[in-house]
Amino acid sequence: MARAASERGELVLRRREDGALELRVNGVFVMDDQETSSEELLASAALEAVRRPDRVVVGGLGLGYTVRALLADSRLGEVVVAEIEPDLVSWMGSGLIPSVLDDRRVSVVVGDVRAVVTELPDASVDAILLDVDNGPDFLVYNENSAIYSSSFLAVCRSKLRDGGVLTVWSSSASAALEAAMASVFGACKVTPVPVRLQGRDETYYVYQGGS
Numbered sequence: 001m002a003r004a005a006s007e008r009g010e011l012v013l014r015r016r017e018d019g020a021l022e023l024r025v026n027g028v029f030v031m032d033d034q035e036t037s038s039e040e041l042l043a044s045a046a047l048e049a050v051r052r053p054d055r056v057v058v059g060g061l062g063l064g065y066t067v068r069a070l071l072a073d074s075r076l077g078e079v080v081v082a083e084i085e086p087d088l089v090s091w092m093g094s095g096l097i098p099s100v101l102d103d104r105r106v107s108v109v110v111g112d113v114r115a116v117v118t119e120l121p122d123a124s125v126d127a128i129l130l131d132v133d134n135g136p137d138f139l140v141y142n143e144n145s146a147i148y149s150s151s152f153l154a155v156c157r158s159k160l161r162d163g164g165v166l167t168v169w170s171s172s173a174s175a176a177l178e179a180a181m182a183s184v185f186g187a188c189k190v191t192p193v194p195v196r197l198q199g200r201d202e203t204y205y206v207y208q209g210g211s
């Protein structure tokens with residue numbers, strides 16, 4: 001349906017033979033619109049944990065499922081989405097991807113979520129949700145490895161208000177991420193999410209730490 005080249009490589013949006021909308025980066029499957037429960041759980045886990053989701057930051061727009069799940073909560077004040085690929089934002093703006101951009105509570109910053117989070121004032125957001133790769137062990141871009149380091153996780157913690165949470169999506173269990181989250185937050189809640197992916201049973205994971 002659409003193809004774009006960025007400095008990080010090739011981004012492809014395609015309609016599969018089974019009718020699914022699929023996003024690929026550099027030939028690697030990133031996600032489709034058939035199995036989105038874990039992307040939605042990333043949002044609901046954060047929404048359940050915080051008292052008031054006045055301001056939420058999401059890393060990775062993708063096909064918009066995490067953002068849409070946030071918007072379904074009438075308590076949500078605003079969501080700032082950091083998305084590194086400008087063409088993906090344009091594809092959603094033009095309707096190639098069902099849009100979440102019309103909701104006045106949504107704003108998109110085109111850029112690296114690491115920079116976007118680092119520039120936030122301290123103690124200014126209620127939740128940060130990260131879903132920018134297939135997880136720490138299956139990166140879309142090598143530079144993203146820094147996102148799962150305890151130093152960046154500590155930056156995330158410093159941007160959270162009291163009672164705020166960080167939730168991180170992963171396609172595989174990661175003992176290293178769990179340890180890094182626990183070292184920064186004192187504890188890490190791990191939620192396995194059983195999913196059916198193109199005929200196969202898989203398990204995805206959501207990692208959560210609270211301030």
Ligand SMILES: C[S@@+](CC[C@H](N)C(=O)[O-])C[C@H]1O[C@@H](n2cnc3c(N)ncnc32)[C@H](O)[C@@H]1O
Nearest residue numbers: 039060062063064065066083084112113131132
């Ligand atoms: C798996 S998708 C996100 C899926 C999303 N949670 C959803 O519900 O559709 C990952 C997204 O993160 C973006 N991305 C990758 N690295 C990034 C980074 N460092 N900063 C911001 N966005 C990034 C990709 O372009 C892609 O749109």
